[in-house]
Amino acid sequence: MTAERFNEHRDLMIGVAYRILGSAADAEDVVQEAWLRWSEIDPAEVGNPRAYLVRVTTNLAIDRLRKVKSLRETYVGPWLPEPIITAPDVAEQAEVADSVELALLVVLETLSPLERAVFVLREAFGFSHAEIAEMIGRGEPAVRQLARRARDHVRERRPRFDVDRARRREVTERFIGAATGGDLDGLMAMLAAEVTLVGDGGGKARAPLRILEGSRNVAAFLAAIATEDGVIRFLQSIGAPLTADIDMEITDVNGGPGVVLSAEGRVITVISLVISGGLIETVYLIANPDKIARLSGPPADEEA
Structure with a gap:
């Protein structure tokens, strides 16, 4: 039952971690670490497994992003996100496709780890400000400010592209x-x-x-x-x-x-x-x- 509940939300966790980190390999590592934490608790004591697992994944991803940002500064040549092959039915869903576009992920690299996490949770997955506040341990007003700052930043720098x-x-x-x-x-x-x-x-x-x-x-x-x-x-x-x-x-x-x-x-x-x-x-x-x-x-x- 522990593994079954975890796997119900695994795709969501991978999606959150990938968008925060820009790396599929790092996203897999984060989700694996989330599994280790999940396996150490009694799932019956968790009222909302989805919210709990997204919270754990988000905070692990934020911590990892803070560590890898310094490494990316010494990268040889320009650093680009790790590309993923997406199934055709994903590409037909505008809200899903847009949130993994390489052009967007490049812009997200210019945000702080906290801003990036808030943007991903809010814009890509539709979590409320209150839900995000609980996930990252910040007050709701602070989350609203982070969300607005990140959204304005992305809007100014994200290139426009043909949607057809x-x-x-x-x-x-x-x-x-x-x-x-x-x-x-x-x-x-x-x-x-x-x-x-x-x-x-x-x-x-x-x-x-x-x-x-x-x-x-x-x-x-x-x-x-x-x-x-x-x-x-x-x-x-x-x-x-x-x-x-x-x-x-x-x-x-x-x-x-x-x-x-x-x-x-x-x-x-x-x-x-x-x-x-x-x-x-x-x-x-x-x-x-x-x-x-x-x-x-x-x-x-x-x-x-």
């Missing part, structure tokens, strides 16, 4: 065709003038160590890595066989169309685009093997 999935997929398909074909003019036509490319190799895979800005710079980089020499250098950077064939698939990444590149069955790069007005505003390129190794598994659960 068919349109986003069509642009993604054209983007891949132009990039793999070395079509520099075609790429330029798809990129907003102030487009940025954020690459996360973590010092373990080939990716820009600085954010690239401007359509010409971004297009030139993408066209270069799509050449045979570029592919070879990339395979060398991740230790893959130089003879490996690279498979490319458009799938649901963090609630929207994304590109997953694989070599010999192993995911080696994930690309996610922020598309607005039919033009690409941001390219997220995640190649750090520590962040994408999990993507070779099954789709993430609905709440994740």
Whole structure:
């Protein structure tokens, strides 16, 4: 019965922890620690297991985020959240898909751990201010202030993007065709003038160590890595066989169309685009093997 009650809420706990931490691996660790705490108590004494487990998960996630933030400051190159493969039915649920968008998770990185937790609980999961206050051990007025500050911060910095999935997929398909074909003019036509490319190799895979800005710079980089020499250098950077064939698939990444590149069955790069007005505003390129190794598994659960 103890395990059964815990598993009833596991997807919710994973979802909360992932959105607070931006890391599926860290979210799993937090939920495992929550299980250890749950297994040490008598569930019959807990009046509301859901609220109790979310409270434990949230506080563990806040503590972990405070510890890892300092590590992210010394990260090699830009730090991006760990991407997840989401099932198509998740992507069709706007409120679920929006709350795991990579662009949103990037903005959430600029919040304090407490602000981020409050934002996630309130905006993504609809907990009341009173419920959140009890979960994080703060007064309700303080929670309301944290929620307002976080919401305003996100609203100011979150990029706007096209919500039409068919349109986003069509642009993604054209983007891949132009990039793999070395079509520099075609790429330029798809990129907003102030487009940025954020690459996360973590010092373990080939990716820009600085954010690239401007359509010409971004297009030139993408066209270069799509050449045979570029592919070879990339395979060398991740230790893959130089003879490996690279498979490319458009799938649901963090609630929207994304590109997953694989070599010999192993995911080696994930690309996610922020598309607005039919033009690409941001390219997220995640190649750090520590962040994408999990993507070779099954789709993430609905709440994740």
